[in-house]
Amino acid sequence: MKKLFAFLFMLIAVAVVADDMSSVQSKARRAIFRSQQLSEVDNWAGSAEMLQECLTDYPDQDHYLLRFYLANSLAKCDSLHSAAIHYQKTVELNPEFINGWLNLAETSYATENYSTAANAFEKGFRLQEIPAPHLLYYAGVCSSLAGENSAALKLLQELIATDLPKPDWLQTTVATAMEVDEIEIAQKTVNRFCEIYPDDPSAWLLAYQFYSAQQDFKQAAAAMTIRSYLQPLTRNEHLQLGDILFASGVPAEAALHYEIALSDATEPATPEQYEMLASALLSAQQTEKAAAALLFALEIKPTARLWSLLGDVEYSREKYQAAFNAFTSATELDPEQGRNWLMVGYCAMETGKLADAKTALQRAKQFPNQKQNANELLQRLHQK
Numbered sequence: 001m002k003k004l005f006a007f008l009f010m011l012i013a014v015a016v017v018a019d020d021m022s023s024v025q026s027k028a029r030r031a032i033f034r035s036q037q038l039s040e041v042d043n044w045a046g047s048a049e050m051l052q053e054c055l056t057d058y059p060d061q062d063h064y065l066l067r068f069y070l071a072n073s074l075a076k077c078d079s080l081h082s083a084a085i086h087y088q089k090t091v092e093l094n095p096e097f098i099n100g101w102l103n104l105a106e107t108s109y110a111t112e113n114y115s116t117a118a119n120a121f122e123k124g125f126r127l128q129e130i131p132a133p134h135l136l137y138y139a140g141v142c143s144s145l146a147g148e149n150s151a152a153l154k155l156l157q158e159l160i161a162t163d164l165p166k167p168d169w170l171q172t173t174v175a176t177a178m179e180v181d182e183i184e185i186a187q188k189t190v191n192r193f194c195e196i197y198p199d200d201p202s203a204w205l206l207a208y209q210f211y212s213a214q215q216d217f218k219q220a221a222a223a224m225t226i227r228s229y230l231q232p233l234t235r236n237e238h239l240q241l242g243d244i245l246f247a248s249g250v251p252a253e254a255a256l257h258y259e260i261a262l263s264d265a266t267e268p269a270t271p272e273q274y275e276m277l278a279s280a281l282l283s284a285q286q287t288e289k290a291a292a293a294l295l296f297a298l299e300i301k302p303t304a305r306l307w308s309l310l311g312d313v314e315y316s317r318e319k320y321q322a323a324f325n326a327f328t329s330a331t332e333l334d335p336e337q338g339r340n341w342l343m344v345g346y347c348a349m350e351t352g353k354l355a356d357a358k359t360a361l362q363r364a365k366q367f368p369n370q371k372q373n374a375n376e377l378l379q380r381l382h383q384k
Contacts, residue, residue, distance in 0.1 A: 173189045
């Protein structure tokens with residue numbers, strides 16, 4: 001928006017030259033003309049000084065154009081706070097003067113007086129004979145920056161009611177609606193964005209973000225999948241889609257996206273990411289691939305969680321010795337996880353290692369969540 005600042009002043013400088021000066025009294029009119037001569041040689045400080053002197057010496061000749069030219073000169077000198085004061089007086093003296101409202105909006109925005117900027121942009125919008133919807137957008141943005149999100153949402157809803165609202169208008173409306181917990185408005189706007197701009201990847205990304213926030217994982221997964229058809233996903237986006245698909249109960253599809261993400265050599269994968277891949281493969285009953293992924297991850301950086309997952313894989317395949325070895329490795333790296341001790345005990349019993357089973361189960365019963373199962377297994381051991 002700040003780029004608009006200089007642009008508006010350029011437009012207004014042209015527009016005001018032709019403005020009717022007949023209502024300006026003689027001394028004020030003379031000061032304005034002389035200030036214009038100074039401004040033509042970029043002597044904005046001299047222009048501002050001359051106009052201020054006229055205003056001080058002849059207060060009875062105060063006029064909205066005198067204030068306006070003074071504000072323009074001050075703005076050119078980067079005295080934006082002072083300029084805003086005189087733009088405010090300009091529109092008080094002539095509430096129908098569009099250029100005064102627009103420059104008040106710009107200086108207020110530049111000085112972070114967002115509430116005043118929002119009101120001024122809206123006033124400028126209402127006074128335009130030819131619709132200038134971007135002004136309503138700026139009004140909404142400034143209202144939001146001022147923390148007036150309910151007012152901002154009303155302005156933005158009016159804005160996007162047009163036949164073809166711009167993508168950034170729709171995105172801002174969704175964000176503002178979410179700020180005031182207007183979920184239904186946000187959802188309708190998201191859906192409209194996707195309907196109007198079905199080939200725009202940003203529309204589907206916004207849909208993904210919205211539905212993820214609502215924990216509607218199926219809709220989120222569908223949105224991100226459509227986006228993947230329009231624009232290649234980044235590594236992180238593949239991971240995100242994997243997470244969403246896993247949460248949606250589609251582990252096989254989730255595993256595919258995890259595999260794509262982890263095959264990207266530009267960034268090393270973390271143990272946690274391999275855990276998600278293995279968990280998805282397990283849920284999809286692809287145990288061979290799960291075991292291979294875990295063994296590969298363990299070569300890079302062994303963790304207790306990775307060993308524990310490998311133990312689960314091997315146990316599910318009834319490879320009890322391999323499961324025993326994996327769970328034992330997990331307890332060596334993290335002896336404070338009761339479930340791993342319990343599983344060591346299970347696997348030791350399956351492979352006839354009764355002494356090892358007893359030792360592991362004695363440790364397992366020290367943990368509240370495993371105590372009952374551990375005691376039951378110990379009783380079975382005593383009966384052998």
